[in-house]
Amino acid sequence: MQIYHVKHPSTGDLSGAPEARWPQDYLLVAIMEQAHLDTQQALEWAFEQTQNIEQSWTANAGVIAIVPRLRSTSPGDVVALDDGNLYRCAMTGWQHLGTTWAAKQESARAPHRQRG
Numbered sequence: 001m002q003i004y005h006v007k008h009p010s011t012g013d014l015s016g017a018p019e020a021r022w023p024q025d026y027l028l029v030a031i032m033e034q035a036h037l038d039t040q041q042a043l044e045w046a047f048e049q050t051q052n053i054e055q056s057w058t059a060n061a062g063v064i065a066i067v068p069r070l071r072s073t074s075p076g077d078v079v080a081l082d083d084g085n086l087y088r089c090a091m092t093g094w095q096h097l098g099t100t101w102a103a104k105q106e107s108a109r110a111p112h113r114q115r116g
Contacts, residue, residue, distance in 0.1 A: 004029065006076045019076075022088075030063050058070060074089065085098075
């Protein structure tokens with residue numbers, strides 16, 4: 001899975017600034033192995049592993065940081081799961097944004113089953 005941070009974070013609705021636009025307002029900051037985790041587990045793990053608590057999260061095992069010295073994952077940031085589904089971190093929980101273009105293309109190329 002991939003972790004994207006908003007390039008220029010703001011307080012969004014509180015400041016009157018527009019919400020970040022996907023993907024142009026985002027920067028890929030990390031890649032992580034999703035393995036066998038389901039959607040909720042993967043989102044929680046991605047969030048937990050990209051928090052600066054006792055050390056920079058870039059030192060956490062299983063996290064490949066793309067850019068050094070990063071802030072913690074926060075509301076507004078996006079996680080792209082291995083299945084192509086995108087989720088934006090909200091104040092509580094996650095907002096499903098749809099699927100990536102690549103996932104939609106792969107789905108379109110997949111052979112369709114006929115219903116019998």
